Amino acid sequence: MEKILVLVHTDEGGVLPRAALETVAAARSLTGDFTIGVFGEKAGASIGSLAVEGEAFSAPRYATDAAACEAIVRKAGATLVLAPNTFRMARCLPGVAARLNGAVDTHAVAVSHDTEAVTVTRWFYRQRMEGTLAREARPWFILIEPGAYEAAEASLAAAVEVLPVEATTRTTHVGYVSPESGEQTIRPDARLLFVAGAGWTKKQADGAVHTDEAGELILGFVRTAQSSLGSSKSLVDLSGEGQTVLPFLTHLHQVGQTGSTPRHRKGLATCCHGEEPHVVGWRFINERRAVNLDPNCGWARGKADVLYVADAFEVMRELNRLI
Numbered sequence: 001m002e003k004i005l006v007l008v009h010t011d012e013g014g015v016l017p018r019a020a021l022e023t024v025a026a027a028r029s030l031t032g033d034f035t036i037g038v039f040g041e042k043a044g045a046s047i048g049s050l051a052v053e054g055e056a057f058s059a060p061r062y063a064t065d066a067a068a069c070e071a072i073v074r075k076a077g078a079t080l081v082l083a084p085n086t087f088r089m090a091r092c093l094p095g096v097a098a099r100l101n102g103a104v105d106t107h108a109v110a111v112s113h114d115t116e117a118v119t120v121t122r123w124f125y126r127q128r129m130e131g132t133l134a135r136e137a138r139p140w141f142i143l144i145e146p147g148a149y150e151a152a153e154a155s156l157a158a159a160v161e162v163l164p165v166e167a168t169t170r171t172t173h174v175g176y177v178s179p180e181s182g183e184q185t186i187r188p189d190a191r192l193l194f195v196a197g198a199g200w201t202k203k204q205a206d207g208a209v210h211t212d213e214a215g216e217l218i219l220g221f222v223r224t225a226q227s228s229l230g231s232s233k234s235l236v237d238l239s240g241e242g243q244t245v246l247p248f249l250t251h252l253h254q255v256g257q258t259g260s261t262p263r264h265r266k267g268l269a270t271c272c273h274g275e276e277p278h279v280v281g282w283r284f285i286n287e288r289r290a291v292n293l294d295p296n297c298g299w300a301r302g303k304a305d306v307l308y309v310a311d312a313f314e315v316m317r318e319l320n321r322l323i
């Protein structure tokens with residue numbers, strides 16, 4: 001009989017990341033009987049019956065996060081630990097698994113329990129193959145990929161045991177820095193992914209380029225809709241080559257074979273051709289739409305649910321006006 005622990009952390013202000021509630025949903029899909037442990041800022045006033053809190057544990061940092069996780073797992077006597085695959089967990093849990101002689105698997109998209117064993121499903125080889133695995137080592141730490149489960153409802157814990165953990169560290173957390181761009185436009189939790197392609201920087205019908213307006217339309221939409229921003233490789237490569245393009249786009253925004261494979265409910269591609277190396281990055285976008293002047297672009301060939309054959313400048317001007 002597995003003893004299951006859901007291990008999550010709070011973020012700044014004591015807020016639980018959505019991925020934490022998705023991990024609760026993953027645990028519920030296995031059993032109704034599990035313990036929740038929380039560490040981080042205001043962890044004692046959260047959904048867990050076990051908590052580690054205090055100033056030292058508020059900042060994300062390997063040494064203190066690992067110490068908090070180790071204490072919670074030991075106290076719970078857990079054999080199976082489900083945690084969200086946030087950067088904070090991905091950094092500290094492999095070390096915790098090693099300390100406890102356990103095992104860890106990351107990027108799990110499903111966890112199930114048949115009569116024989118608990119199994120984990122994850123993708124391999126850049127999302128091309130899906131595999132299912134089981135392990136004998138315990139405790140087994142499983143990091144659940146954000147977006148793989150619908151977030152569960154969870155209420156505050158009725159009784160909380162705050163564990164005393166000594167915080168020894170030489171590392172100071174200074175803050176977050178967004179690379180190059182001043183504004184955080186990559187939002188993994190957003191419902192919508194807005195993708196900008198190289199067409200935004202190409203000569204338009206009047207024979208001129210309109211990069212400034214393109215930037216305003218794209219950022220205007222991303223800010224208002226609170227969508228995540230993605231890009232094609234061509235567009236971010238142009239910025240790397242020093243051409244005057246869209247300064248807020250970095251290679252971190254690139255979606256595709258050599259970029260990222262984000263998970264969002266919906267996606268809207270604009271001025272992007274929809275070539276295969278780009279579209280493979282859309283594997284986990286459930287509903288896909290694209291705006292392109294070319295009725296024969298890649299999106300028209302079965303890669304989008306809806307293709308608007310239209311000028312993206314006009315469409316986005318109108319869309320921004322409407323919202």
Ligand SMILES: Cc1cc2nc3c(=O)[nH]c(=O)nc-3n(C[C@H](O)[C@H](O)[C@H](O)COP(=O)(O)OP(=O)(O)OC[C@H]3O[C@@H](n4cnc5c(N)ncnc54)[C@H](O)[C@@H]3O)c2cc1C
Pocket residue numbers: 196197198199200202204231232233234235254255256257258259260270271272273274275276277278281291292293294297310311312313
């Ligand atoms: C090994 C390999 C790996 C790669 N990995 C990636 C990857 O990870 N990600 C990636 O994106 N690409 C990748 N590529 C490149 C990919 O094949 C394409 O070259 C790239 O995605 C094209 O980018 P784009 O669609 O933005 O630009 P383009 O192909 O230049 O398309 C621009 C589009 O904009 C449209 N357009 C122009 N003006 C307007 C307007 N006013 N309104 C509407 N539409 C307009 C045009 O009709 C055109 O379709 C890879 C290629 C290789 C060989």
